[in-house]
Amino acid sequence: MHLRFLADRLRAGETVFCGWSALTDPLAAEAMARTGFDAVCLDMQHGFHDVQSLRGGLTGIVAAGASPVLRVPFGGLPEVGRGLDLGFEVVICPMIDSESDAIAFARAAKYPPLGGRSWGPARAMMLTGSSKEAFLQTANRRTLAFAMVETREALGQLDRILAVEGIDGVFVGPSDLSISLAQGTSIGPGVEGLAEAIKMVAQRAAAHGRIAGAFAQTREDALAYAAAGYRFIATGPDLQLLAAAAADLIRSLRNPT
């Protein structure tokens, strides 16, 4: 399939755009992958995916030549290893609020000596075509663990999270971060302190040699993230794209100009 791992592209400084899929029909993710996204993320946290839909979606993304990305659910350490075994190149873990959260995540995502990932990548090896030894030697480098930074607490421990060995990058969840900063009173880009936090995360990630990623609600946000130094920019959940397109369509049918 694709010739380069997302990890290599990101480490080379490329800015990559990642589609986002909540819908379990495998063609939703594959269709996004075929439009030109570098990667597509299957979302187990707020999307509807489970192990079986991950399998179908991943194969479609790979067949389309894009890189498969997984967001596990909150508390989803069991899914980190399962996802990597299936062949996901990137795993995003929500609500990494502390150094100890980050250590537990890295432990699940990386083979020794970095972590304690358990051996069993039958399907991932199918995709890479490598031997057991070769897979073991390259897996920690070729797969990326992104810790979600999306609370006041995470901002407070940001440097310690970034310093954890095995954490390849951080991924900003702006909705949760805005709620956390606003202490539950509001949500959205206008929350006080959010813009500064977003800038700061990219700077600290760069200082630690980690990749900065973020979820962008809009095209404008995505470009702003890119300008701010983010290199892994996700956007466009399929359910919202579909709902918006359908709403536009029926509106225009009801109100022909």
Next chain:
Amino acid sequence: MHLRFLADRLRAGETVFCGWSALTDPLAAEAMARTGFDAVCLDMQHGFHDVQSLRGGLTGIVAAGASPVLRVPFGGLPEVGRGLDLGFEVVICPMIDSESDAIAFARAAKYPPLGGRSWGPARAMMLTGSSKEAFLQTANRRTLAFAMVETREALGQLDRILAVEGIDGVFVGPSDLSISLAQGTSIGPGVEGLAEAIKMVAQRAAAHGRIAGAFAQTREDALAYAAAGYRFIATGPDLQLLAAAAADLIRSLRNPT
């Protein structure tokens, strides 16, 4: 849920717009239904639905207050009764090319004396809340059988198809009709004879007191169908809406202006 059956609205002369779903995730159809479409069609012919995805999609459409519509596969007479038993209000059957095709379809879709539909609407009765006797008395009227007119042969037998008791309407498939008219040499709106055929179908349907329906590839086509007298206008397959929206998004991210 919704207060009026699509059959009643169409018989009252209302123009209704129907979304179209190929994707099996039940939220794809429900999301379309919630944007304001009067109905959403689950497609077993060229979409990916099966009995289980029909069940999930239908309940979502109904919960959203829209009318559930089914297109069965080519040769899918077994699915006609199964779909009506599940609670679909409209069944569209492809490739009805002759009077005998139409009779077989009507036989599957209507209870005696109009046809030979078999009794067993446990789930449909849940949705209408009616007794067995009441359901039997009203089902033939409250559900609609649309015969697809999409070949040169069907045009040739149009009046005989329209005259079959139990056929409530015809539904134009413009892609297949264009291919058929062009004898396989071309596809699309430019094929010679297509525009005339589309006009003619609406006129003949009206002459027989039947409802004219059609699949519209674009918003413009949909409005043109409405202007030509079509009352049941389907459009906007979810997979295409999603793919187009995703393509727009990634294009705009790659080429910020």
Next chain:
Amino acid sequence: MHLRFLADRLRAGETVFCGWSALTDPLAAEAMARTGFDAVCLDMQHGFHDVQSLRGGLTGIVAAGASPVLRVPFGGLPEVGRGLDLGFEVVICPMIDSESDAIAFARAAKYPPLGGRSWGPARAMMLTGSSKEAFLQTANRRTLAFAMVETREALGQLDRILAVEGIDGVFVGPSDLSISLAQGTSIGPGVEGLAEAIKMVAQRAAAHGRIAGAFAQTREDALAYAAAGYRFIATGPDLQLLAAAAADLIRSLRNPT
């Protein structure tokens, strides 16, 4: 599992009771099987089963020591062979209205020279543990094809249907038969001519050396069928049993005496 095939028990003159499952959760059918029903039927016509739910349900029925029975959908000749390949002992086919319907059904259900069933019973052979040759020699005898008699037309051709080689029995569908006799004006046990027809079917089946079966709406109907000479008596769809039990329960909670 069970020591005797349903075919052998029925041919020996035993009266067997068969549960009925519309629900796709495999434990619905297995739970019925474990209560003491001789067999449980998975219904693809008015129930919600598909090939995957058949597989799960069948294994549960077999594990419970009962005999697995399948009703295919209207027009479901493709499912006849697939069901027998999976290991169903009995296949019930709806709406066999004529001798030619019966011949087509027998052809799908029986190996040569009786019919044209296609070879490929990998899973059924797992269950019987027999060799290819032994399976081929015994399959036509160990599996039963029941033709549903449920229309005025079928009654008119009853003797010819019963005479078709490969048809092991007839199975009365009283709801459809009542609708057909009433020409769509009514449904249910009170329809004129229904009681006589039910008696007549058992007599003619006996005269032809075929097994008479029927679907019983109630316990009383089931016992009446048994008294009338029916030997294969199905009853108690899981969805209705569950709905009735739940309705009783909530009623008793709302109205404590």
Next chain:
Amino acid sequence: MHLRFLADRLRAGETVFCGWSALTDPLAAEAMARTGFDAVCLDMQHGFHDVQSLRGGLTGIVAAGASPVLRVPFGGLPEVGRGLDLGFEVVICPMIDSESDAIAFARAAKYPPLGGRSWGPARAMMLTGSSKEAFLQTANRRTLAFAMVETREALGQLDRILAVEGIDGVFVGPSDLSISLAQGTSIGPGVEGLAEAIKMVAQRAAAHGRIAGAFAQTREDALAYAAAGYRFIATGPDLQLLAAAAADLIRSLRNPT
């Protein structure tokens, strides 16, 4: 759908009855909902549900006008947020044995400042039709977190559990509580101390202004719970209702009186 949230009804002092579903076929839960239960609970702990069956069951319950309730598995904090995102109004969490268990559960179930629930309720917002801001402001109030009290340890920390902010009620699991009180030597209503514990839980819940809920094995138990001050009373697992009804039926067929 339904006009009032279960939370509002319970806070207004209404006694509500909740059906219980272990079976994954979506019509099992919907059928219970349509018989008049105020709510139906889909059980991921001892029932067979997963994320996909939750989605189907929930939509059916909502379409029937009842309130959807979820019991997550033991240790199922990831499922708390996923369930609320899908639109469940109530989440029941098993084996809350200590104040710290309760705090972790509340953190998963409530948005800041009460907890740390993560934002992403796309499907729940579809059902309520509210904006992001409105949803955020009302979600903590409109959804209920029930902590299961079902061990000796939980009884010992009952007041501390009840005092945790974000815990809306407690839910008694009488089987586990009886086992725990009997230290594994017995199960059931006769275990010493169980009756007193059940009374005490309702009293302490009332003292803390929390809702008392319980699982009732029988109709009599349900009415006894109501009399004891319980307001959220669950009963009638579909699998048991079905098995009992099937057993009655086959018994009456074997032993006609």
Next chain:
Amino acid sequence: MHLRFLADRLRAGETVFCGWSALTDPLAAEAMARTGFDAVCLDMQHGFHDVQSLRGGLTGIVAAGASPVLRVPFGGLPEVGRGLDLGFEVVICPMIDSESDAIAFARAAKYPPLGGRSWGPARAMMLTGSSKEAFLQTANRRTLAFAMVETREALGQLDRILAVEGIDGVFVGPSDLSISLAQGTSIGPGVEGLAEAIKMVAQRAAAHGRIAGAFAQTREDALAYAAAGYRFIATGPDLQLLAAAAADLIRSLRNPT
């Protein structure tokens, strides 16, 4: 993915080997594809596939660089078009016993003017990346329709079947053919007349410029078919390969030498 369509390879005279999958887990088919088979066939007739498992299996086969092949069930004309829409390159149809069977199959498999295949190849176009016009112009050539020749009747009409426009090849089912030749008394390679029939089919196919294919029970049969002029040779159902390997393993563990 793969650079050449199976149709082009077969028309160029290449001998291709096709794996066979009955199991619905998508990795069973993909694993076979990755071992070096040119193609893998998903079997809906005697295997356990349905539309959803076809989708998963096909994507895996394609991702592995092999060509996806489908066998539809007996009577499965609806699945012919659905399969081609999904992107299968070859469709095998069982029990083509007469010229009229062959015509109906070709009609379902080919666009006008060869047949009446209905337009809607959204997913197949994703895989080929072609425009609508280009897809229409090439589809009849790039996809292959194989008619199964597996009865005495089919042998009798072989030349007429081979002459039907749109039938690209014939595919011998030796088990059914042996049963048919033996009139149900036996099965297997020793049946009288089978060996001659197999030779004859290849010769007549060559004479008509059609491709000869066959299902081989063993490696030796496969090589014999190749020697006899067969170009499309399927073998090795996954379920049997697995069962045989597991039997070998447990036998060797029980009887260590």
Next chain:
Amino acid sequence: MHLRFLADRLRAGETVFCGWSALTDPLAAEAMARTGFDAVCLDMQHGFHDVQSLRGGLTGIVAAGASPVLRVPFGGLPEVGRGLDLGFEVVICPMIDSESDAIAFARAAKYPPLGGRSWGPARAMMLTGSSKEAFLQTANRRTLAFAMVETREALGQLDRILAVEGIDGVFVGPSDLSISLAQGTSIGPGVEGLAEAIKMVAQRAAAHGRIAGAFAQTREDALAYAAAGYRFIATGPDLQLLAAAAADLIRSLRNPT
């Protein structure tokens, strides 16, 4: 089904061989069970199983007369109870590295007073046919909890792990253990210290009266484990058996001798 629980056989000193299934098609596991394996393990850690595939696979294994075994995912304590409720006789839990890990696992797997397993074994009771009281009294004895020993840390705490009440045995994962011993630099049987560790585990298990189990990569390994005193020996993942058999087949077809 089978007459003796695996627990009884193992406690009686029998050596049992357990097949291993990663594939979700229920016939993969059942086919292994029917070849003569004493048990078959469904793998949720590195295999592809989820709750629904566990249900189908388990019933097939039981119908074949073998004992169902489950490996839960890393961190999969919620699945321990769910699996036992479904009727698995053995649960294997990965990465038990410390006494506290072992205590948490035993707590999930055993009813009081040994642990805190929650009551709700509706389906398991179906399989054993026992009453609630009888099930409660026998479950802790009839089901086995195997703690995976597969890290340097686990070896260091081996005696403490083995001493935990409720841990019935240990199960060696040689791949992970080799990686851990080699600190991530290598994998496989040649890693220094692995052979000694494997011997030591069996000896310590025997000293504690616990059962020693292990996963064997090859037939030779399996026999070596048996010789070293291991009594529960798992081997032969279905995906690998299938892939190896398919590779052999295509190789022999390409290179006929």
